[in-house]
Amino acid sequence: MAGVNIRSVAKTFGETQVLKRVDLDIRDGEFISLVGPSGCGKSTLLRIVAGLEQQTEGHILLDGKTVDRLRPRDRDLAMVFQSYALYPHLTVAENIAVPLTMRRLSTLDRSLMGGLLPAARAKRKDIAAEVDKVCEALSISMLKDRKPAALSGGQRQRVALARAMVRKPSAFLMDEPLSNLDAKMRVQARGEIAALHRQLGSTFIYVTHDQAEAMTMSDRIAVMMGGEILQLDTPDHVYQMPQDLRVAEFIGSPKINVVKAMHTKDGVLAVARGETPGQSIHAAFRPEAARLAGEAEAPLAGIIHHVENLGADLFVQIRLDGGDDLVIVRCDPAGVRPVIGDRTGVAIDHARLHAFGPDNRRIDGSFRLEAAQ
Amino acid sequence: MTTGSFVTSTLRHFALLLISAFSLLPFAVMVSTSIKPADEIFSDSVRWWPEKLALVENYSEAFSAAPLMLYLMNGIIVTVAIFFLQVLVALPAAYALAKLRFVGRRVAFGFVLFCLLIPYHAIAVPLFILLYFVGLLDSYSALVLPFTISVFGIFLMRQFFMGVPDDLVDAARMDGMSELSIVWRVMLPAAIPALTAFGVFSVVAHWNDYFWPLVAVSSDSYFTPPLGVMAFRNAEAGNNFGPLMAAATIIVAPLLALFLLAQRRFIEGIAFTGIK
Incomplete structure (x- = not known):
């Protein structure tokens, strides 16, 4: 569990300024959506929080501690990608286990020799049990031995969620996780992600260009345009009291x-x-x-x-x-x-x-x- | 099917048959000669199947006149070592060129393309002198080391990796993999078709290579198959074509078997369709 603080983060790619000194304080356990048209910098901001991108200026704080110099793996965050990014050569169960095996098993444990080491075997057993639990929670147990290519879009999305959940990270980062689903699945998945958030109580940072997703799931919405946050407020306030004409035009259909x-x-x-x-x-x-x-x-x-x-x-x-x-x-x-x-x-x-x-x-x-x- | 398309299709297949017959003919002659006794080889009538079969004689002669098994073993050691080391170098290099952002990446890739233009015969003499000074001439190292960095391999794998989604790499980073783990645990399994294609190119090229082994080694315990075949030509009893062709057939056989095994993957890899 952790709050996330974004302190005047700026990012430039060559000449273009993608983020203009963005400030955002996300409380522990909050579901916050970054919403805006494509190219507004929301995905870049999320990737900076994840550590996949380095900011030009400013700081990221997790749980009150600066993490600017930490690699993604050391930030204790999990991310769900738009394309789900499942490893095509691994089964569902192996995919979900990756975050745990990479962290808990040493190189020796992971090698072919690992099967002979009792300690490694015990660790693998624990990991398998945790994978089972997550699969159960997302009701994908029957898919465990399939490869991602044999799954539907909705199933892949659940596997991606499971892979993020299995490590119990302090915060979840989601980069348009629903935009590859058809309209009907999207509404259903919206409800499931919101339920998941209530159940886990973790911090969720959710990037989307779909104002309906932002409105229906979030505790607060940050509407971004042109590299800055125009308004940060609850869905009700953003809808009823837009602080900027561009926010008013973006939210609502x-x-x-x-x-x-x-x-x-x-x-x-x-x-x-x-x-x-x-x-x-x-x-x-x-x-x-x-x-x-x-x-x-x-x-x-x-x-x-x-x-x-x-x-x-x-x-x-x-x-x-x-x-x-x-x-x-x-x-x-x-x-x-x-x-x-x-x-x-x-x-x-x-x-x-x-x-x-x-x-x-x-x-x-x-x-x-x-x-x- | 309409008559017109039937005619064009017949013509097309006829042309293809002609071309393949043209390229298969030497092989047919090789196999045919390898089972003929010496007097029939030099007779003036062309015969595909000999009157007196000399299959056992020629092939046993091939194995006894020269240490053919040793040459085959050398061939396997050298091609496998070359391919293994090429992959060891090419995959991380291709990953860096395709997925990492660093100063000088374009220049580095430019050099790769530039090196593709240099035929290795052009640098054979400097390589020879280099190996002479480090004292590695006439050894397995002399046969393997010059080919460990394959710019063609780097180029081929880089092109393939460009098609692997960035999200997959980022997901691996979030899951806690180091950059090298990403290369071996994510990129390598995704690149199997391209690697197979590269493997066929590499193994065929180095199995058949005659030029460099001739330059680099002199003692026949390091001879690769093509050098070994020449032992029959230089044999004191003049040209012994029957056993020579038998040896050539034996040497080509593993390549044919390898290609048939890898054929499907090879075509996939060349067509770059391995990624969804």
Whole structure:
């Protein structure tokens, strides 16, 4: 068990700066997700924590101790890779045993002679027992004698998890472990990994580009973009109180609606059309914070462009007047069905309206959005 | 099958048959001569199967006229030692060139490519002088040492290792393997097809090598098979073709057996499809 502290870690590859002085304190036993689009530096940060990559600046602390100079094997971490990275020539049981044999058996024990040494035999027996236990926990006991090539994606992923768990490391690092699974398996595996975390109580650092994975499993989410952490918060806060326009746009599906607006007077935003003189503000609201309404009472109006029926939800795309901007509004399928091509207004729940300044940062306070003047 | 494709396929197979017949013909002559008595070899009519079979005579002569078993043993010792040492050097070198990041990696790989261009005959004289000064001429070392570093092997294995996923190497590091353990425990098992291909190249080249053994050794206790065969040519009784061809057949046989055994892996290794 250990907390992980990342202290102003920076990384440059040649000319490009991949990480810009990232700070992150992960508590012992916490499930934290690093989420962001590809190329945002999340995997690099994870690899630096693992010791597979050396940071250009800054420090990594495990359990309060600096580990910058330690090799990966000495950091007491386990990692699950996107490709699972199982050894193709070893059986499942042998794969899972590798972290234990490499650490507990000496070179002599591992050699062909090892079978003759009673001490080595006893150690091998212990290792086999521990492998059995882990296989049982992940219900892969029946696969133990197979080679990875004979396993399905979901089974390989479990074997990779088992190989990480068997050593009881102080923290787990996961680099997009679910992205090679099909959509159905992914939802199931999401639940299993979350359950595993509750059961083991270890620190989990989970890298993903899928905001749904981050939202559903994490205690806290770190949203990364362009080599920095834009926001570190609980899933609820990240969703409901995004501190940066880019965070708001990244988290949530369908995407948050953004309209350009002008700050007219205190707490009132007017929808801006075309080129805006001076500083513009972005007003943002989620599809569920809006509803279709009469044009007279709504700040936004346009033509219904498309209706997506997902069964439980109806997402209505509206092309706003005076431009090509689309906004999406969630409707209840039980109500009146909107007709494509009709004109409609969009009313907004102002308690859930966010405003972001020209620097993309959140502007605190409560706002109203009004129609263009 | 349409008529057109049947015709082209027939033509293609005919051409292939012609080419293979052309390359197999010397072998056929060799085997045929090895079972003929001397007077039939020099008769002016061509005959594939002799009137009087001299199989036992020729082959027993081959084994008794020269210490053929010793030469075969020498051949095995030398080729196995060369291949073993080549792998010992090439795998770590190829791993470093393919998977490690260090200053000068590209330059090092450039040198490997450059060395591929040098025929070893060009450096035979300096090698000979070098071995003379360290006093290793006329020994197994003289036959083995010059070939322990195979740039071709390094190049072939490096190309193969480029296709091994980086994640696998990183996983091994997380699991506690040292870099050398990774080479022998992860990369080697993954590279069996490529190693087989390289093994066939290496063993064939050094089993058949005539030039270097001729330069490096003089006492016939170190003779490799091709040198041994020449003993029949230089025999005092003139050219003794029957036993000579019998000896040649015996020498080629292990190579053929090896290639047939390794054939599938050899083709896999050349096609670089060993990795999923």
